[in-house]
Amino acid sequence: MNWLSKLNHSPRAENAAQKKKISGTSETISKYVYNDILGVQTEIKRLNEKTGVLTSNGIFSRLYTLLGEEQAREYESLRKKFRYEKSKAFYDEQLQLYKSHLQELVHILDMFQNSHTSNIYKGNQSKRKSTSLEENRTGSSSASLLSKEEVDEIINNEAPDQLIDPISFNLFSDPVVTPSGITYEKSLLLQHMQAKGGFDPLTRAPIKESQLYSNLVVKESVLEYMRSKEEEITKAKA
Known part of the structure; x- marks a missing residue:
């Protein structure tokens, strides 16, 4: 939940x-x-x-x-x-x-x-x-192998707060920003709007899907963080 x-x-x-x-x-x-x-x-x-x-x-x-x-x-x-x-x-x-x-x-x-x-x-x-x-x-070398799931968990757990969706507490994949200036994972925000009504989950301000804009800065930051973290883990395993 x-x-x-x-x-x-x-x-x-x-x-x-x-x-x-x-x-x-x-x-x-x-x-x-x-x-x-x-x-x-x-x-x-x-x-x-x-x-x-x-x-x-x-x-x-x-x-x-x-x-x-x-x-x-x-x-x-x-x-x-x-x-x-x-x-x-x-x-x-x-x-x-x-x-x-x-x-x-x-x-x-x-x-x-x-x-x-x-x-x-x-x-x-x-x-x-x-x-x-x-x-x-x-x-x-055999003991040093981590599963993909373990690597993904490390990457998600150590992510900075600004790269984490406030609904799921997971890394953003397709972040969008509302008129209130808060960024959410798009699919989760739309699910909330469909189930609970057309309002911002945190500020409760009314919003429409047409008012959502991709947060390209956050999206690029997530990709850069993931690349950096994967490289760090790969080096540690080498």
Whole structure:
């Protein structure tokens, strides 16, 4: 299951929605939901301080920034709709907006944590592969042979973040960029748009297939990285 599926089936998100059973007016409940929003934002900040998940990953950093900007625009739009006057109808809509924002933040926190866990696993796998590769290099010629699958795994696991598709966490093959400036693997993005609707998986901004453009810079960078990595592995096996 990729991270997009996890976003739609997030235990954390379900728990957040069910955690508190609070009665009262929309104005009262909104305050509790807003406090939860601040709590999740604090947890994201702590996760970044501990793991560097944002500062070391340009995609995640941009995603979190875009989400914050979009949520601010939505709230300002709500205030304008009611001419900056607070009424029962305003608080009703504010509550629904806060709930949506909380859900989005919980989803993104889950994604950051899943990515950090995945990177730890991939890092350990890469170390084991590198150790095995070095041992094979100094051993017999028959022992030094790695399968194509093992080579592909090493290449994918050690790839820079900017060459990795944010949906599958695999190297790009046919990268396209959306109007939001985020690059995805084309086939996976189209699958998402067909299954979930015509919007950017990360920013939630509406998009159409005609708005997607090939990211030739990333595509060439992937090819260059693969050539370089394959050459490095070949030399180590020699």
